[in-house]
Amino acid sequence: MSEKAPGIYKPLAVIVAIIAIALAIWGSVTFAAVSGLIWEKGPAVWSWGAAFLSLGFGFWRVVGGIFWIVGTALFIMELAGFTIRNGRIVRQVIKWDSIDIAIAALVAAIYGGGLVATAGLIVIPGFTWIRPANMLSPVFGILFGIPGCVGLAFGNLIADALGGFLGFGSIGGFIGNFILGYIPYKLMKDPSLRSSRSVFEFYLWGVLVGSVWCSLYIAWWLDLVQAIAGLPPLFIWGWFAPFVMVNNAIVTAIVGPALAYVLYPPVKRWGLHWSDRITFIEKS
Amino acid sequence: MPYWEVLVGIGVILTLIGLALAAAKRRSGWMVTLIGMAFLVSFGIYLALLFTGIYGKVAAAGYYIPNLIGAILVIIGIGIWIKISKGKKEGVSG
Numbered sequence: 001m002s003e004k005a006p007g008i009y010k011p012l013a014v015i016v017a018i019i020a021i022a023l024a025i026w027g028s029v030t031f032a033a034v035s036g037l038i039w040e041k042g043p044a045v046w047s048w049g050a051a052f053l054s055l056g057f058g059f060w061r062v063v064g065g066i067f068w069i070v071g072t073a074l075f076i077m078e079l080a081g082f083t084i085r086n087g088r089i090v091r092q093v094i095k096w097d098s099i100d101i102a103i104a105a106l107v108a109a110i111y112g113g114g115l116v117a118t119a120g121l122i123v124i125p126g127f128t129w130i131r132p133a134n135m136l137s138p139v140f141g142i143l144f145g146i147p148g149c150v151g152l153a154f155g156n157l158i159a160d161a162l163g164g165f166l167g168f169g170s171i172g173g174f175i176g177n178f179i180l181g182y183i184p185y186k187l188m189k190d191p192s193l194r195s196s197r198s199v200f201e202f203y204l205w206g207v208l209v210g211s212v213w214c215s216l217y218i219a220w221w222l223d224l225v226q227a228i229a230g231l232p233p234l235f236i237w238g239w240f241a242p243f244v245m246v247n248n249a250i251v252t253a254i255v256g257p258a259l260a261y262v263l264y265p266p267v268k269r270w271g272l273h274w275s276d277r278i279t280f281i282e283k284s
Numbered sequence: 285m286p287y288w289e290v291l292v293g294i295g296v297i298l299t300l301i302g303l304a305l306a307a308a309k310r311r312s313g314w315m316v317t318l319i320g321m322a323f324l325v326s327f328g329i330y331l332a333l334l335f336t337g338i339y340g341k342v343a344a345a346g347y348y349i350p351n352l353i354g355a356i357l358v359i360i361g362i363g364i365w366i367k368i369s370k371g372k373k374e375g376v377s378g
Contacts, residue, residue, distance in 0.1 A: 079319070081312040096314035099368060104318060106364035113357025116350055119342040150315060154322040158357070161329035162350040164340030168290065170326070174319075270372035 013200035020207040020253045027246030035123065043238025048246070053238045057223075060237045064220030071179050071217045078146055083280070084186070091281040100147045103272065107140045107151025112158035119163030124240060126165060127222075127231060128247065134180070135251040138206030139260045141181025142191040143267045145274025149185060153178040168228045172221025176214045180248065183210040185274065192268075193261040202257050211248035215241050288327065295323030 027048055034045045043049030052060070077083065083092045094100060114133030121130035140148040156177035160166045184191075184206035190198040219241035222229050231240065267273050298320030305313025333339035333350065341347040 079312060079316060081310070093311060094315070096311055099372075101314070101318070102364055102368045106361045106368070108322075109357045109361030109364065111361075113354040113359075113361060116342070116354030117358065118351075119354070120348075120351060122342075146315070150318060153319070157322050157326040158329065159354070161326040162333070162353055163342050164333075164350070166291070166326060166330045170291070171294070174322070266369065270369045272369065272372060 009195070009197040009200050013196040013203070016200055016203040016208070017253070017257075020203045020249060024207075024246055024250040024253045027242065028250050031243060031246060038239055043235060046239070046242070048242040049238040052242050053234070057233050057237060060216070060241070061220070061223065064216040064223070064241075067213050067216040068220040071175060071213060074182065075175050075178055078149075078182070085280055085282065088282070090283075093279040093281065094146055095277065096147075099272070100277065103144050103147040104151040104154065107136075107144060107148050108154035108158060111136050111140065111152050111155030112162070113155075115155065115159035116162040119159065119165075123243060123247075124231070124235070126167065127169060127240060128165070128244060129163065131247055132251045134248045135254075135256045135259065137177060137180040137248075138184040138202065138210055138252060138256055139263065141183070141185040141210075142188055142202075142206070142260060143263060143273060145185050145278060146182075148274070149178045149181040152181045168225050169218065169222050169231075172218040172225075176218040176221075179217055180210050180214040183213055191260070191273075192264050193257055194264075199257060202260065203253065206256060207249050207253045211245045211252070214248055215244035218244060288330070291323055292327050295320050295327060299324065 030047050037045050038049070044053055074084075077089070081091060081093075082089055084090075085092075111133060114136060115131050118132060119129050123129055137152050140152055144151070153174045156173050157166075157170055160170045160173060184202065187205040187209075188198070188201040190201065192198050193202060219236050222231055222236050222240065223233055226233065226236070264273075268276070271277070298316055300320070302313050302315070302317030302320050305316055307313070330339060338347050338349055342350045
């Protein structure tokens with residue numbers, strides 16, 4: 001997997017890693033500075049909230065809608081036993097034997113348990129909290145593939161129930177967390193974290209794109225069902241969406257690559273890696 | 285939790301569809317069943333916490349039980365991981 005990558009990936013990996021870490025730290029620090037004022041004065045007191053709101057609800061509803069439709073289509077396609085491979089839709093065979101079920105269960109337990117362990121650090125009551133366990137999502141996605149992604153979705157639902165956040169928004173959170181693992185799983189060509197290309201791909205797909213996609217997916221869903229879920233659009237797009245991006249990215253950017261680096265060899269050696277457990281049926 | 289019937293309904297429908305697909309030897313049936321079960325298990329957790337009076341009281345006023353359950357879940361998950369990796373090392377196929 002970790003074949004010699006072209007030299008271009010080394011500077012790209014450094015640049016994308018710096019951008020991802022800097023954005024996540026900047027978002028976290030600026031959020032922490034005004035978090036106590038947001039309910040009182042509105043999301044615009046946070047620079048990220050103000051930037052998001054400056055683009056208007058219409059912009060986010062269109063962009064979020066695109067992410068939501070594509071994300072839901074991918075989720076349903078995987079559910080139906082199909083996937084995209086080399087630009088084509090192909091059938092895939094996941095065994096769903098005792099090992100795959102055990103993988104989904106272990107991911108759900110570790111991710112859900114890890115999330116709920118910090119569930120007291122509430123940011124938006126009833127909607128989200130500070131979640132360092134989010135760093136596990138791209139790692140489990142690239143290690144275990146679809147069983148891992150199902151485990152992430154399950155784990156998020158368990159955390160919602162245990163943490164007191166279970167509600168209509170949890171449906172969006174279910175697929176949103178599936179996507180958080182699915183994007184790096186599908187788009188990283190080298191999951192070993194042992195080449196500059198692999199590091200570049202992790203930061204691009206696992207940290208940046210995954211965090212943005214998951215955030216916009218859930219935010220758009222909350223906007224769609226706002227009459228039931230109860231969070232006004234001002235807070236969805238000015239607070240929830242940017243905060244979830246930062247919350248997903250911050251620990252993932254700092255700890256995620258090291259975790260994937262350590263876990264990849266034993267998972268591969270034991271034959272638990274998704275590439276050793278899945279069969280693609282490609283018609284010639 | 286408002287509209288809990290929706291979450292239970294999704295859980296029941298997905299579980300039944302999944303079981304029907306599995307009975308028809310469609311492998312994706314187990315994945316659908318698992319997702320349906322996820323919704324039902326989550327609702328079960330919600331009900332259990334509701335009846336014990338600690339739903340939504342995480343880390344507030346000394347209610348650390350959900351956080352403790354989370355820590356126990358992490359340990360269980362690591363235990364499952366160790367068990368399946370040992371099984372794989374010993375050559376037991378799934």
